[in-house]
């Protein structure tokens with residue numbers, strides 16, 4: 597897979613998770629505008645490190661904006677509205693979880709590590725019996 601294809605593969609779930617875009621000050625709805633996410637290097641940044649930005653109608657949205665994004669979490673499906681700045685922070689950090697499911701995942705990790713250390717092994721005893729029945 598080319599680097600560009602890999603990038604699009606990474607960005608696609610974020611773009612698809614956006615349901616609505618509106619300006620919280622003017623109330624203007626941008627939901628129907630053509631939107632993409634592009635890696636853009638900021639001319640004013642000291643580091644010149646390119647970052648992902650939302651591009652609406654070919655115009656990259658600057659950090660100073662009043663946009664609110666309604667999106668559904670790509671991990672748990674919970675839909676909520678957050679600022680575009682917060683949403684783009686998720687894209688740039690690669691966060692695939694929202695506030696609603698980040699704690700659930702902690703529990704899952706804990707269960708998994710308990711399983712790995714043998715604490716829950718007894719619960720899986722029925723599995724070999726089930727699979728040998730058809731022999």
Ligand SMILES: [Zn+2]
Nearest residue numbers: 669672694697
């Ligand atoms: Zn979530």
